[in-house]
Amino acid sequence: MSEHVPIPGITDLSVRALPSNVEAEQAVLGALLVNNDAYDRLSDFLFPEHFFDPLHAKIYEVAGGRIQKGQVVSPITLKPMFESDPGMAELGGPAYMLRLADAAISVFNVLDYGKIIYEMSIRRELIRLGEEISDKAGDFSDDEDAIGHIASAEQRLYSLAEKGRIEGGFKTFAQSVTTAVNVANAAYKRDGALAGLSTGLRDLDAKLGGLHRSDLLILAGRPSMGKTALATNIAFNVAKAYKQGEQEDGTIGTTDGGVVGFYSLEMSSEQLANRILAEQSEISSEKIRRGDLDEAEFRKFVEVARVIETKPLYIDDTPALTIGQVAARARRLKRRTGLDLLVIDYLQLLNGDGGARGNENRVQEISQITRGLKAIAKELDIPVIALSQLSRRVEDRDDKRPQLSDLRESGSIEQDADVVMFVYREEYYLSRTEPREGTQEHLAWIEAMEQVHSTAEVVIGKQRHGPIGIEKLHFDAQFTRFGDLARVERYE
Secondary structure, three states: OOEEEOOOOOHHHOOOOEEEOHHHHHHHHHHHHHOOOHHHHHOOOOOHHHOOOHHHHHHHHHHHHHHHOOOOOOHHHHHHHHOOOHHHHHOOOOHHHHHHHHOOOOOOOHHHHHHHHHHHHHHHHHHHHHHHHHHHHOOOOOOOOHHHHHHHHHHHHHHHHHOOOOOOOOOOHHHHHHHHHHHHHHHHHOHHHOOOEOOOOHHHHHHHOOEOOOOEEEEEOOOOOOHHHHHHHHHHHHHHOOEEEEOOOOOEEEEEOOOEEEEEOOOOHHHHHHHHHHHHHOOOHHHHHHOOOOHHHHHHHHHHHHHHOOOOEEEEOOOOOEHHHHHHHHHHHHHHHOOOEEEEEOHHHOEOOOOOOOHHHHHHHHHHHHHHHHHHHHHHOOOEEEEEOEOHHHHHOOOOOOOHHHEOOHHHHHHHOOEEEEEEOHHHHHHHHOOOOOOHHHHHHHHHHHHHOOEEEEEEEEEOOOOOEEEEEEEEHHHOEEEOOOOHHHHO
16 A cells, blocks of 8 residues: 655655555565565666665665675674664664564565555656756746756656666567567568668668668768768658558558658758758759759659658757757657657767767767667667768778778777668769870770769678678769669569
């Protein structure tokens, strides 16, 4: 039975009855004193700070410390540590622990009682947070604006939701095998035998097996290579293919394509939409920006806009987001509309949650960001594509094809990523080396340009679950669009 009593010493909340369940705390401690194995069932999610009664929190903390050291916990072994405790004295001294042990519940029920204690603790924290939000909203001496308060409160709410999560832990091998079989079965039934989301690019899908859930994919390249264009193409291809229906387990969910969240930290949402419109309508973005369209082009432009505005592609162009804000907004989007793919353009424009600044801390901050992106991928069970810059040393080499070592702050990025891909266009570099016309070198240059014209390479430098290598794609610079290269075997 729950008690509702104010917490002593908290004057602002003294008028409010805070939720607690002292009886559940007594039952858990009694079980722990009788059977130390109960601690193994609780220690993954229940911590001393979750207890309402300070004495109960201290008993749980001391008992847990001893059990972790392999020492026996019982009313007798704990007695010397609490003989002079004033809280224990108010309840009759160490004999109180004997009474707890006499009223012990079965170790098989201790998990349910532990969940009650945890639930009451979270409710108390919610009340405290609500009071703090109210106080801050009325404090006009604070420099932070209302929007800042909202972001701060939202981050704390999600942090509270993650604190002491009961889910998780080891799974049996049978459970893991079942999951693996289900993934393989889905791949077998899907067109192209893909295990993950299709990028809309057949050759790239063949190399990657699609975009896999819980994977962090890094897409890197030097400026003007087309990394944002490729990421935008993939994002829209996934959203365009979106279908919802009944899944094999009977639930309603995504059956093809997916809902896409796109963090555009460099370009505005209008600029990104302009790129997609140019690609889909086959009207250059330059003509769209200038409004230099004839009647037929404008009609086609409007028609395409009406079609693509219905696709589930959500763009957030807020600059200088922290990794915590990215996670919170992604969770919110998944809760409201669903979420199957997340794209970040680009990770060096994100900030860590610690507010670290300066070159000496930047490597640590990037490490925090990449770990956070991988955590988002695992938690939301979706692929995350993060774009990344490359260092300038690429330009100093004769062979400018990127390598893993060219990643800025490469250590943490390479370590946390499941896939690292580079976009490389030989045409970009070759076009800047044109020899003098009429020379033999110029003729050779023209021949070389013809070979690489409108082609791009995706260099897969790391793939945790598959092969590395190079995949060639078609690139239409006018519409910033990637596509599959024409291959003879596809027309035979």
